[in-house]
Amino acid sequence: MPVNALVSGTLELAALMDESSCQLLSDNADDQARDVPVHEVWRLFRNIGDVVVLTDVERPDVRATLARESDVAQAVRLVLNSLDRGLPVGVRQMNIEALAAFLGEGETCGRVRGVFFCQPLADGADVEGAIEYCRELNCGECLAFFGDMLSYQDIIKIAWQAWLEVPDDLFGDAEERQRFLATMIRGKRFWHACRECKSSPSVGKVLLAYRLEPSPEERSLHRPDVITHWVGLLQPRHKDRLSAEGEAPAVIDEPRSKRKKERDAKHAHRLQSRRRGIHSDYEAATARVERIQKLVRAGKLAPAEKYITDLVQDQLGQGVPEMACKSLCSAAATAVEICAFDIAIRWYRQAKEVCPEDVVAKSGLAETFRAMGRFDEALTACQEACKHHPEDVVAKNALAETFRSMGRFDEALTAYQDACKHHPEDVVAKTGLAETFRSMGRFEEALSAYQDACKHHPESVFAKTGLAETFRSMGRFDEALTAYQDACKQHPESVVAKTGLAETFRSMGRFEEALSAYQDACKRHPESVVAKSGLAETFRSMGRFDEALSAYQDACKHHPESVVAKNGLAETFRSMGRFDEALSAYQDACKRHPESVVAKNGLAETFRSMGRFDEALSAYQDACKRHPESVVAKSGLAETFRSMGRFDEALTAYQDACKHHPESVVAKNGLAETFRSMGRFEEALTAYQDACKHHPEDVVAKTGLAETFRSMGRFEEALTAYQDACKRHPESVVAKNGLAETYRSMGQFEEALTAYQYAREQHPEDVVAKTGLASVLARLERFEEAKNALGGRKAVSQSDWIAKHVYGMIELKCGNTAEAKAIFSEGADKCPFRESKAYFRTGLTLANVMRQEWREVQAVLSDVPDRELSTPARVLLFEGYAAQDLQTEAMETFLQLPSTMSDLESAVANEIKSVRIDNKPKQYAASRLFEMEWQMVLDDTMNKQLAA
Known part of the structure; x- marks a missing residue:
């Protein structure tokens, strides 16, 4: 009875489906099909790339297809292992011997060539080593295969680059392009093109073969226009290559008779054994390691440890310590993935005991120490690996990355440069060098290094995403977006590219697009915690x-x-x-x-x-x-001193951070802000200007400079600085709010209104813009509009509570004192944010001043630590003491007023002293004085919110 089927060589399974049942069939001749639910088939096959769909076929045909596809998948795995320089020599040789049986079978060999001869080899693929092992083993089929692989690389690169340049609009979308590419590979069109290039200056036969002899899959996607375009791009480059070289390079080969003799002997024996389901020791060990890795990922470490112990004992008993070492390293690397560092260290150390000279074990141990933040031990382990394996690029990269993690950037730079010099083919060394430049804030050099990596390694997704992230670090968001979109298109399987794209949208304040991108990443990569955390962080933003x-x-x-x-x-x-x-x-x-x-x-x-x-x-x-490498910890310590009013210690701490982390703009901005908090405005100005000069990409430095000008009353310069920040960083709501607030400080309320409305329009989620808009409307006495602008949102975040405080200030200005006091009392009692709680206390104090409830003024502020009293609160407390004729307390409070008071704060304080202490005539009417006090409190709230 005919059935429909899904076949995967990777899984070595076929799913048989008819109208009434769904069954799984394995690639073992003795196994029977077993019934399974449909969702189990979906779970198994959904992320597999080599699925073949069969319709209306007989069951024997399904089994034959499964055997054929399993052979191809197994051969592909053996090729990859044969090229893996990280595997022990004995293991690689074992893979080459097993591979010979598959390469002796015509269709399987052609399919494998189709897979590996369609795009440039991955970085680190050790073809030369594989060829040497083939010679040692006298393995003709494998020698011919790897020899061709090496000699065809220049042609393959030309063909692949031509393919990348085929315009997208020929396909319609990225998914269609990928589907067509998969069909091209299965149909061996890339391999045929390269073979044609090898024997002829013309590649026209490729197009002819496609048109006259399309494969069944190609018939369903018959697109001669695509092939024509591709061949058109390939032809002139191929001719240029021939002109430059004079002749095609020789292909490493063996006499055909010898190859046939080996093929007949080995192919019959190995393939027959495989059909009986007898797996090699290596295959069995691989299956056991995969089982152990699954247990580790599930957090079942006790059974995993038992199984790995049994496996290692078996492998040592068989006399293959290299395989035992490889098993331990694989299990340890998986343990690092789930942060099970102690057991990872134990397994890596066991691997070192089994194979003392194994560089993977040494480098893995170092990487584990680095992940734990145990940098000195990581450094020692890396240095040991480099000492015993001076030519190994893995050890060199591990050493360089450890230096980078420790903040020892100059040493990291030197180490990566050394790795690049001795291993110019290694993309990890190149991207590590670029990332070190980025960590140092040397963005132009980082950009150049990533661009070089992309040029020489067009297949590397890490080079592409690193380039995109560098653009993002520089605030060049449009270019970052383009680079990430390109990475997503070229590498649709990469979750790093997808989350980077989403994070760029978030950095630009395009939250809906960020949300959509993160949701897509979560859907396609349900295993990715980075995608899930990014989605959560976008909601928080x-x-x-x-x-x-x-x-x-x-x-x-x-x-x-x-x-x-x-x-x-x-x-x-x-x-x-x-x-x-x-x-x-x-x-x-x-x-x-x-x-x-x-x-x-x-x-x-x-x-x-x-x-x-x-x-x-x-x-x-x-x-x-x-x-000690963490500049964030040092800056946090300094900021805590600043919060405590211990400014000299804050200054010292920030200066220390700047000294030890000269690349850190965070430390520089913190130092500048501390100078500003101390009223040392000229020094703050100099510090911010220095930060802007050395970090032109940093918007915080620019807005800090502008805010310092505003604090100094140099409003025109503040305006210019904020306008420049808005122009260069259109994604920054802080710059927009600062510009609006500067207009408000200048009394240009209509301009302030327009600026805040624009900020609200561009950043509807920003509570600061909403609060600023309401405060300007209130200054214009458009109270109902101000209240409507604030809305009735429940106070959750700190900005929400500040908005609630501003609502209370509007009620107070409207004469609704009872309502205002109720809001201020609630905030003073329930607001969880210490700084915002102080705003409510100051508002409540102002309401008491308005009602001349002088004892209440004193009572509200009596339990507030002196360091937490804002300048407006001190002025109002001074008025409370003076109104009660408490001359001593009043003058003590007056003399404690800071020298950095604004003009408005000084005017209010001097008027109170003149009238209530010096008994001089009033300069302002009572209503005008209250209006000035109200403005003073509101300005302080807005200034602090903007600074935060």
């Missing part, structure tokens, strides 16, 4: 905290090993003001991931947000001690 929380909880549930998901969950709690939960989540992350400096910094920052400064200080100091 949009202020959709409940959805962010849910997304992070889902990521933590499905990826319990991920510290990124745990830190994201904790940070979401912190953004929502749910500090106890944030504290608990960060403490859990620190406990389970002691290597994570992000978790430690997050814990410290949560303490700071709660006003628990001593604990924050202690936590940051611990982070600095354990992670």
